[in-house]
Amino acid sequence: MELNKLKDIIRSSGAVGAGGAGFPTYAKLDPRATTIILNCAECEPLLKLHRQVMEHYAREILTALQFVADAVKAEEVIIAIKPSYKSAVEAINAEIGEFPGFRIGFLPEVYPAGDEVVATYEVTGKVVPAGKLPIDVGVTVFNVETMLNVYNAVTSGMPVVDKYITVTGAVKNPVTLKVPVGIAFSELIRLAGGAAIENTENYVLISGGPMTGALASPADVVTKTTNAVLVLPEEHYVVLKKKCNPSVEMKRAMASCCQCRMCTDLCPRFLLGHPIEPNAFMRSASSGVTSDVTPYLNTYFCCSCGLCEMYSCFQSLSPRSLMDKCKAELRKNCVPAPKVETAPVNPQRSGRYVPTSRLLSRLKLSEYNNPAPLSDTLVGANRVKLMLRQHVGVPALPVVAEGQAVARGQMVARVDDTKLGCPVHSPIDGTVKRITEQYILIEK
Ligand code: SF4
Ligand code: SF4
Incomplete structure (x- = not known):
């Protein structure tokens, strides 16, 4: 597919990096890229999302990488992954023979192997100079779930309305869920069986991994970049570090x-x-x-x-x-x-x-390092709160009115074509209940 056409499809779908800062994906499609890296490092302790999505959707993800590689005329595609993600590696090996120019690049079992500058060096030997981006050495790095979103956008026109999330830590049933964007964290904790802490009032939520995630509240909602919700006791080492006061x-x-x-x-x-x-x-x-x-x-x-x-x-x-x-x-x-x-x-x-096992031990997280099996049944929601600023770029502007009926997949906020950003779509059929400068609230 021609590069600008692919960019248009991806931009209209609202796809962004499904983790981290969430750089709009269309803006990363650059003809300077000679190498495409799929980042399946998942180096944050406890997270179990990318390896499972890779295992379940290897063919779709490799196909999306092929769309991108063809459009930018890249010479090679490298799947950067750790050898310990055995099921995902097997799934890739079962498909990769049909994708010439693709190879697996094994990453060391260390933190932060998933930092894109580190991953680029590990699998290509190229050093991204200080203050530059991987594209400055001919490399573009994509997230696993982002590529699944690109596949859905290209093959079925489906915009980004759902998100995979690992819910883990001190919960009764750690799990990786497929949820609508905008669902509240409190609902995710309930779906994971609730907090497994003696005094269940005494827990703290972290949005993201223990190393780079931020303190969160049960009322916070899933965005296109949320990849995990951790529950930890309020006196846990990781929580105390995150609560540090800079002046102290x-x-x-x-x-x-x-x-x-x-x-x-x-x-x-x-x-x-x-x-x-x-x-x-x-x-x-x-x-x-x-x-x-x-x-x-x-x-x-x-x-x-x-x-x-x-x-x-x-x-x-x-x-x-x-x-x-x-x-x-x-x-x-x-x-x-x-x-x-x-x-x-x-x-x-x-x-x-820094080996991941040593990091787990130092963070006092070994007891929480449990499987979080992926459930691919979409979780239902009666209400979603769609943030207008979910990632890098300008916030989206509402194109619906309060009281208006909307359908799943319908665009509810957009960004001017001249600006960096992405539209937002409704993950449920419902009615727009409230619009503020920060969010759009939709109820079934
Ligand atoms: S957070 Fe610390 S270890 Fe990580 S890049 Fe910055 S200075 Fe280095
Ligand atoms: S004591 Fe100072 S120099 Fe040593 S690791 Fe801590 S911050 Fe760095």
């Missing part, structure tokens, strides 16, 4: 950062030659040094994987959170990222891998 953390850094450098020595971006050194930032920020602003500006090269604060620092300090705050301030004040050189890959890199 700065005082703790002033009192206890011993400049051991573990945060830097294990940083996955530093090890690939990017100029990010969390220990240097902690030294300057905690002592108020401003004569050299390099450690502050270089926070732009941190990908917020969280390894430094969730794993590396034995003082349990919070470099990632403090650097996130610094980055936000720099952006607010329109300070541009510096132009930098990328150093050679650290020769000790592979010796400094």
Whole structure:
């Protein structure tokens, strides 16, 4: 299919990266790409979504990759996956023979193998320079569920209205569900059997994985980028880390950062030659040094994987959170990222891998590392709250009115063609009950 036609179909379907920041998929279709990578790393502990979707829909996902590879005229497609996802690997091997130019690229069982800069290096040997994107070295990386959405859009015109979600942690029946976008987290907890905590009032929700996810509430709703909901006791290590207060953390850094450098020595971006050194930032920020602003500006090269604060620092300090705050301030004040050189890959890199099993243990999550089997029956919902800003790009603007009847798959909000963004579609047949600047509420 011709590139612009495929882009139009994908844009109209509302497909975005089904996890992370959710970059609109049509905007990633770039003829500079010579290599397409399917990212099936799923390196966040406890999540069991991508490997199962891959296992169930290998043929559809490889077919979608073929659509994309043909449209951009890519030379190769690499399925980046860990050897331990045996069922998914078997499913891929059963189909891949029919897709010339496709191969499996095995990733190490480490965190964060799914960081697209890390995954690109692991399966192609190419280093994405600091401050650049994979496309700058001829690579485009796609998410597993995104490719399933592309397949549905191209073959049946189906827009993105449903989402796969792993509901796990301290729940009675960890599960991976197919749910309508806009369903409330409280409903997901109920479908997973409820919280498995003595005092069931005392649990905390995290939207996403334990490393990069954010604290959430039962009233929060699924968006096109939500890939997991974790339930944890409120006194759990991961919860306490996520509740850290930056001003308290700065005082703790002033009192206890011993400049051991573990945060830097294990940083996955530093090890690939990017100029990010969390220990240097902690030294300057905690002592108020401003004569050299390099450690502050270089926070732009941190990908917020969280390894430094969730794993590396034995003082349990919070470099990632403090650097996130610094980055936000720099952006607010329109300070541009510096132009930098990328150093050679650290020769000790592979010796400094953080195995997923060790990370699980350090996060005190081993007891929650249970299967979360995929149920492919779409969960019903009587009400959905569709957020108008769900991902990178401008928010969508409603094209329906309160009281209007809508059908499943009907567009309810759109984005001007000249802007980066995607339309929103109704996941249920129902009536528009309320429209605000943030969301559209639809009830059956
Ligand atoms: S690992 Fe912790 S104590 Fe060591 S330099 Fe980094 S922030 Fe400081
Ligand atoms: S969060 Fe920490 S470990 Fe991860 S890239 Fe940033 S500085 Fe490095």
